């Protein structure tokens with residue numbers, strides 16, 4: 001019998017990014033005992049990297065903005081596959097959640113009259129993103145962290161959850177290991193919130209960190225929860241492409257929001273070539289109008305660079321494929337050109353985009369105030385995730401909640417920039433509140449010790465193998481396969497091939513071998529993360545095969561059109577009785593008439 | 604081209620430098636080399652990282668003896684004709700290889716009085732602040748908690764006065780709170796006593812290593828020292844001045 005420490009809490013929050021922190025704060029405010037768990041140190045979650053801003057219709061910069069416009073923008077961006085109730089709650093509650101951050105000490109950039117400043121971003125009709133230069137995520141996570149540490153939350157840092165435990169239908173606890181010594185920890189809890197973020201490490205070129213191995217998605221799936229919209233992986237149009245070692249690192253959309261333009265090798269502004277029907281009435285007619293928009297001209301329409309990410313990413317891929325890319329297989333993103341428009345452009349760029357300036361200067365020897373950057377698409381965000389109730393954030397498993405990037409629904413087929421940070425706040429709070437309520441109304445479930453023991457043994461198996469693959473190599477091969485076969489442009493035969501590859505990778509995973517002991521052993525950690533990566537990769541691929549149309553972030557070369565007939569549904573992934581992964585179609589819920597009216601009015 | 608790296612391998616009970624050789628490509632940073640070595644030769648090599656872009660402050664280590672972020676240190680900045688020396692931060696207890704136990708920092712922060720705003724300025728519960736009034740605090744809020752400044756500060760590194768001195772990172776944190784236009788809490792007494800600001804003798808080593816270019820000493824610590832001096836020593840100074848004028 002192996003030993004492990006046992007802890008008891010009312011609510012267990014897995015993940016300490018914006019969503020997890022906000023959930024933990026809310027749960028403690030509701031008077032229950034709370035633990036917050038994270039794989040890295042506190043404050044290092046992905047949220048810290050967010051750059052551009054938090055979307056909320058504060059209407060500080062343009063009084064025409066309000067929750068209705070934000071709602072309509074979010075639904076249009078998601079190609080109407082979004083859960084409309086979530087989109088409604090999000091648009092209505094985001095402003096309060098942002099103001100609350102200010103009350104907790106956040107210092108956003110200001111308007112001239114001293115209120116929170118907002119900037120333009122893709123797909124948002126009016127300037128809507130509250131921001132701090134291009135380090136908004138840092139401001140947000142630090143504010144939540146510094147507020148949270150005084151609320152009596154127990155934080156378990158550098159602790160990775162590897163299994164969820166159930167009592168009958170409902171969730172009863174979670175098993176994890178702490179990285180330092182490799183000891184196991186058993187958490188008994190009445191309710192659990194999954195806030196583990198995304199899956200970007202399933203791809204080779206990504207803006208995501210080592211943490212993004214889809215743990216929460218996979219834990220919930222194996223505990224019987226439904227996943228939804230897994231085919232929708234957001235490829236951000238602008239990641240760094242050169243030098244090779246920085247490939248994939250994000251270049252914020254804020255660059256385009258501040259007037260940056262995309263050029264091909266012929267120095268042509270190619271984004272004007274194709275404007276999608278849904279956005280024709282909202283897009284600038286010419287370059288001058290686009291520039292005026294970025295400078296706050298209220299009569300001007302947005303430049304095509306600020307169309308939704310799915311579209312911009314595909315246009316870039318086309319330029320590169322047709323031989324008009326930049327020297328290192330990207331395109332040019334130029335902000336330095338604004339010097340022809342405004343005085344002190346260099347200072348202005350450094351003030352508005354300080355970390356981009358620093359990042360390029362330091363990592364690529366490029367001064368963005370003088371030269372264009374080279375950029376290309378990078379895996380960025382997972383729209384798909386755990387299916388939840390819009391109001392409570394509870395999954396289909398009683399007592400198991402989800403919020404943030406790990407949950408599905410708000411963004412539909414494509415997320416608008418800035419809508420993630422607001423998502424974390426709005427639904428993190430809701431998840432915390434309803435998890436606390438669930439914990440108060442239910443007693444602690446019973447955990448079967450033999451199950452725990454079996455999970456522990458399973459986790460230790462890789463140490464016992466004397467032959468077998470190196471876990472890093474299996475991870476690299478999985479990333480290559482997903483990048484090549486389930487990337488931005490997809491087709492049936494490649495997706496089918498990906499399924500075969502994943503099957504082979506799963507076999508290799510079952511024989512993966514770990515050297516050394518349990519102390520801070522990154523090889524072991526990588527080996528354990530693999531099971532999650534394999535599960536989410538399979539879910540993405542199966543859903544991508546099933547959706548035989550193109551919509552939002554999911555583009556099928558063999559079915560390039562949107563198909564209202566077969567496509568107006570969400571795809572649900574669930575574990576079948578025999579352990580097989582099943583894909584089900586779920587028709588869209590009928591939208592409330594008042595919301596339909598909003599959408600019609602905003603067309 | 605190949606380059607050699609001497610990496611500290613071991614835990615609190617002992618260890619040694621191991622030499623690894625790895626292929627170098629254009630634009631590589633130290634963290635890339637460490638990852639290559641980890642994947643190919645040392646699967647169990649302990650190292651922290653998250654963003655690979657200088658935003659999270661996880662990958663702090665000592666590169667050729669200098670505290671730096673591994674993800675922001677290009678190999679082209681280093682002499683590669685001899686091995687690159689990689690060690691964990693020294694001011695904190697070692698866990699394993701390049702990973703140290705930085706939990707002390709989290710404990711310190713918890714003891715600092717939290718943000719306490721004045722009542723809202725407007726009916727709707729919001730405040731008004733001008734950009735020029737928050738520029739100063741925004742500088743401090745750039746901190747990514749890499750703890751490199753803590754690592755280099757002799758009060759912690761050599762004298763190990765962790766119990767008496769909160770270190771530059773948390774003086775920056777206190778400065779951010781004290782100079783926040785909305786904050787009405789008073790932290791001056793704890794600065795002197797519990798935080799031990801007097802231990803800082805303004806060597807400015809912290810400012811030199813800060814990857815976020817925060818002017819730690821001049822903008823944060825010195826103004827805080829002045830506040831402490833005003834509160835605790837000013838009456839004495841006044842008395843002294845009176846004494847002198849009488850004697851004239």
Ligand SMILES: Cc1cc2nc3c(=O)[nH]c(=O)nc-3n(C[C@H](O)[C@H](O)[C@H](O)COP(=O)(O)OP(=O)(O)OC[C@H]3O[C@@H](n4cnc5c(N)ncnc54)[C@H](O)[C@@H]3O)c2cc1C
Nearest residue numbers: 015016017019039046047052053161197404405418420421
């Ligand atoms: C470079 C970059 C820039 C971005 N910019 C913006 C922006 O400007 N605006 C915007 O709205 N969005 C932006 N995004 C997206 C947004 O930052 C993320 O979607 C969001 O931060 C996710 O937050 P989260 O709370 O869901 O998860 P995260 O912040 O990623 O936190 C996940 C947490 O879960 C923990 N965890 C994971 N697995 C486990 C496990 N098995 N056991 C225990 N803990 C676990 C992790 O340790 C971590 O603490 C950006 C993303 C990136 C990468």
Ligand code: SF4
Nearest residue numbers: 756803805806807809
């Ligand atoms: S200036 Fe003060 S805080 Fe900074 S390193 Fe020197 S003694 Fe330490």
Ligand code: SF4
Nearest residue numbers: 746747749750752813
């Ligand atoms: S002040 Fe600078 S050196 Fe110190 S922890 Fe913050 S970012 Fe790092």
Ligand code: FES
Nearest residue numbers: 654655660662674
């Ligand atoms: S990995 Fe984030 S600062 Fe280096």
